[in-house]
Amino acid sequence: MRLKSRVLYYPGFNPDPAWLRGVLLLYDEVYRIIPEDVDYEPPWVIKELIRLYPEDLKEIHPKKETIELSRENLKRLEKAFEQISQSRQDQKEILVRITENGGFQIANVTWLHSSKVTEDILSLLKKYGLIELDVAKLLDDYIPWKMREEFIPVNETASNLILTYIANKISKRYGLPALTDLELEFVFSSLEALKVSRIDPNSMLATSTIRILIPLEVLGNIDLRRYEKIRDKYSELRVLFIRTLKEISEIYRLEYIEDREVLEKEVREITQSLDEELQKIKDSLGVNMRKWIPFSIGSLLNLIGTTTQNIAIIITSTLFSFALQVVDKVRSESKWENEFSRTMKMLARLNRDLTVDRSLERLIRNLI
Helix, strand or coil: CCCCCEEECCCCCCCCCHHHHHHHHCCEEEECCCCCCCCCCCCHHHHHHHHHHCCCCEEEEECCHCCCCCCCHHHHHHHHHHHHHHCCCCCCCCCEEEEECEEEEECCCCEEHHHHHHHHHHHHHCCCEEEEEEHHHHHHHHHHHHHHHEEEEHHHHHHHHHHHHHHHHEEEEEEEECEEECCCHHHHHHHHHCCCCCCHHHHHHHHHHHHHHCCCHHHCCCHHHHHHHHHHHHHCCCHHHHHHHHHHHHCCCCHHHHHHHHHHHHHHHHHHHHHHHHHHHHHHHHHHHHHHHHHHHHHHHHHHCCCHHHHHHHHHHHHHHHHHHHHHHHCCCCCCCCCCHHHHHHHHHHHHHHEEEEEEEEHHHCCC
């Protein structure tokens, strides 16, 4: 029996879908913070992942004590709100983006559920003008009544700060590493503003490296059937990745670094080193791939026959498995490796699986 690795996502309800797919390749379970009484309807892309992995995409409902701040933390939050308020005084334009499903997003505004805000926090938001009522009024006719009742239009930076505080408390309460799809700079600056005493280095490493180690742009564009095969094939990666993060953290003694700037610098340098190592391995695998692809494409086209209809049918069922067979060949010729090396090589093969799959698709489309 293998124990499952778990992480907590923050700050919003819905992570970037490609990022979420990437995290599910590296962790077994992802928890999202959803208030118990909210009428939540995820976007269809997230909904499809929940349908495919109902046991791996879970919700945590924040309790009342989770959102309450001590007097000391309230003072820290007020200081941060004051700085946010001063930095946004020159903002005069209002940018509205219409989403694919017909909804809308207002730049720099987050709709924060009222259950995540205490009266003390609400007072501070009002005091520093961080509740965007004027912006919301412009779109009043388009905002559902239920949304106006349950959600508060809040400055995005202030909202993310509040949600970071909540996520940090939930993370400590349940022992869950907290990951975000926002930039690493946001993570460190938020934790610094809140004066969080202990920063989990593994969470920082994971947040920093996911976008480097996983080709999210490609991953976000493959269909669910192919994604499911990829995740099943690389299930071992979800064990190796956790061990590798722990090993790196111990070697660099990251958990003993108390200075935020020093820790951030170390995490960025480690991330860069991992990226360079991954590129070297990908390049070495690329030699084998170039040897295999020309022969296999020719053989594939000979097998297909003469009609483009046959090409379309066969490519749907065989293209992905072909890419995995090539990587299997590379893997079968490798010798025993230590865990760090195995992790990096497996990540490189994952990248090749996705990249070759996409390249072959493009080639077939051009032939058609």
